[in-house]
């Protein structure tokens with residue numbers, strides 16, 4: 001099956017009791033047994049829920065993986081992966097990681113004895129230098145937030161595979177429509193389902209997709225034993241959202257490309273970070289690794305005044321100011337004062353994050369309205 005057909009059909013059968021074409025919301029905590037231990041495969045809803053099972057199978061198909069496992073949030077999924085490791089194990093992650101991922105690693109699991117190092121994974125040589133005999137996992141995001149840097153999954157997988165190190169890719173920004181890390185050599189894919197997969201800014205959820213049976217069994221054990229499961233209503237909403245994932249992503253990509261090109265020629269904009277622009281340093285890699293350039297971009301206003309960036313965001317009429325991304329509606333954030341405010345200004349600028357940087361999650365509204373909104377807000 002091709003992607004669009006999988007989005008609508010993979011893992012989904014009409015309900016056997018009624019023929020309902022939409023997967024029912026099994027809003028139940030327990031299942032009646034005929035006699036102790038004699039049941040239809042469902043005992044208790046933390047352990048299994050039919051709505052969740054259908055979603056998990058659908059997600060596995062979208063990532064060309066064997067197993068899908070859902071959690072109550074993206075960070076719930078990350079938490080489950082980190083529980084695979086033991087004190088003394090070393091994990092290498094990229095140095096421009098999603099803030100919440102950095103926080104759970106350093107503030108929670110470092111306290112329990114896991115060791116983390118953060119390196120520039122756009123440079124495979126830097127990764128090679130950071131690997132030690134205790135290295136058990138490499139964690140990457142691509143494209144990264146908020147500068148849309150590209151990391152070469154195939155090149156990093158070649159390094160990790162040869163050493164028996166697990167490679168995890170957070171595929172939230174690309175979505176499975178644009179990129180399938182398992183096909184490129186990654187061992188585990190993690191998603192904040194909250195973003196493009198859900199797609200309508202109405203659910204918080206996470207997922208892990210992988211091929212290895214033993215690891216999948218461990219992660220399913222953690223899902224049940226630790227209990228961060230999504231509810232059936234949320235699973236239904238995500239199943240519904242995924243049915244239009246391919247159509248939404250096409251429009252996100254088209255709109256973001258137009259917005260990036262508009263911003264690039266704007267005299268008050270000094271720089272645009274979007275992998276779809278030919279002068280983006282990751283453009284060629286994005287063409288090899290992704291099937292489109294995505295709906296996320298960021299841009300810098302000329303000059304150095306944070307108040308001007310704030311003024312632009314306050315002036316928007318169609319773009320809303322808010323955390324998160326990947327919904328049908330356009331959003332903007334100001335990384336320097338929001339997601340990355342805890343990093344000192346000097347450190348931020350060293351990593352290329354300027355005070356005038358605005359990040360956009362380009363939605364699927366009419367692109368002319370989006371461009372008009374940018375024009376009036378930037379002035």
Ligand SMILES: *Cc1c(COP(=O)(O)O)cnc(C)c1O
Pocket residue numbers: 073074075076098100101141145170172173191192193194195204205206
């Ligand atoms: C939002 C996000 C997460 C965390 O997911 P939640 O669903 O908010 O817990 C992880 N990685 C990336 C890239 C994200 O954007």
